[in-house]
Every structure is written in structure tokens, then in C-alpha cells.
Amino acid sequence: MKYPLIGLMAASLIAPLAATEAAEVSIGIVSMQKVLDDSKKGKEVQKKFEQAVSGEKKEIEKREATIKKAQEDFARDQATMSEEQRIKKQREIKNQVSDLQQFANEAQEKMNAKRVDLLKTVIEPAKEIVNKVAKDKKVNIVFERSESGLIYVDDSVDLTPEVVKRLDAGTK
Numbered sequence: 001m002k003y004p005l006i007g008l009m010a011a012s013l014i015a016p017l018a019a020t021e022a023a024e025v026s027i028g029i030v031s032m033q034k035v036l037d038d039s040k041k042g043k044e045v046q047k048k049f050e051q052a053v054s055g056e057k058k059e060i061e062k063r064e065a066t067i068k069k070a071q072e073d074f075a076r077d078q079a080t081m082s083e084e085q086r087i088k089k090q091r092e093i094k095n096q097v098s099d100l101q102q103f104a105n106e107a108q109e110k111m112n113a114k115r116v117d118l119l120k121t122v123i124e125p126a127k128e129i130v131n132k133v134a135k136d137k138k139v140n141i142v143f144e145r146s147e148s149g150l151i152y153v154d155d156s157v158d159l160t161p162e163v164v165k166r167l168d169a170g171t172k
Contacts, residue, residue: 025140025141026137026138026139026140026141027139027140027141027142027143027157028133028134028137028139028141028142028143028157028158028159029142029143029144029145029148029150029153029157029158029159029160030130030142030143030144030145030158030159030160030163031144031145031146031158031160032123032126032144032145032146033145033146034145034160034164035122035126035160035163035164035167036119036122036123038160038164039122039126039164039167039168040167040168041121041122041125041167041168042122042167045118045119045121045122048118049111049114049115049118052111052114052118053107053111053114056107056110056111059103059107060100060103060104060107063096063099063100063103064100066096067093067096067097067100070089070092070093070096071093074086074089074090074093122167125167125170126163126167129163129166129167129170130142130159130163132166133159133162133163133166134159137159137162139157139159142159145158145160
């Protein structure tokens with residue numbers, strides 16, 4: 001259902017341009033994911049993100065190990081525990097699991113927010129460069145490759161390498 005709608009949108013954008021005989025339509029594509037993956041700035045952002053989340057991941061792994069050890073200890077010792085001790089230990093483990101889940105959810109939210117903030121530092125300048133490249137190459141319409149619904153596109157209309165090149169030229 002998504003692709004016919006995108007095709008219809010593209011046709012509605014192109015139709016007015018095609019109606020005028022003097023206007024020549026030029027279409028380009030860009031892969032923002034490739035810009036993120038291939039550009040210096042994109043690689044820097046990915047590295048910063050990995051560094052930012054490594055502390056959270058380590059804390060989660062540490063808490064998981066603590067819970068696992070507590071569960072193993074409980075399984076080993078429960079036969080010698082009183083009913084009251086077993087209930088208390090089960091409650092402690094349950095609370096640890098709950099705390100871990102809450103911590104993991106909060107960490108995930110923080111990681112997502114951090115990722116969005118870092119990606120903006122690449123996407124915003126890349127969008128400006130896409131506009132400049134499109135104007136320089138006299139491209140009327142630029143589609144984002146992964147969101148366009150296009151199945152085949154000739155590489156000659158791909159603006160991504162030029163965008164990466166210009167983004168890197170502006171990166172120190």
C-alpha cells in the first residue's frame with residue numbers, strides 16, 4: 001500500500017512540471033543512511049554514540065550478573081532456608097529484576113534521545129548540502145532512497161557521493 005501512494009505523490013509532483021514543454025524535469029536521489037555510514041562526520045557521530053552508551057550497557061550487564069548470581073545462590077540454598085527466608089530472598093530477587101527493567105527502560109530512552117541529538121549534527125548539514133548539490137546540478141526533485149519506494153534508480157542520479165564528499169570537506 002505504501003509504494004502506490006508514493007508513486008502517486010511523485011506523479012503529482014512531476015505532472016505539473018511535465019505539462020509545461022519548456023521545463024525539463026531532473027530527478028535525483030540521496031541515501032542519508034549512506035551519508036551517515038560513509039562520511040567522516042557520520043562516523044564520528046557513530047563513535048560518540050557508542051562511547052555514550054557503553055557505560056549504560058556495562059551497568060546493565062553488571063546488574064544482570066548480580067541477579068543471576070542471586071538466583072543461582074537461591075536455587076542452591078533454598079532447601080536449607082526457612083519459608084520466611086525463601087520468601088524474603090524471592091522478593092529481593094524480584095525487586096532487583098524490577099529495578100533492572102526500570103533502569104534499562106530509562107537507559108534506552110536516554111540512548112534514543114542521545115542518538116537523535118547526535119544524528120541531527122549530521123543530518124541538518126547534509127540536508128543543506130543536498131539542497132546545494134541539487135541546485136548546482138539543476139535537479140528539480142530529490143528523493144531519499146530508502147523512503148522513496150523506488151525499486152531501481154540509475155546511479156547517475158545518485159547525489160550521495162557528492163553529498164558525502166562535500167560534507168567531509170566541511171568536517172575538520
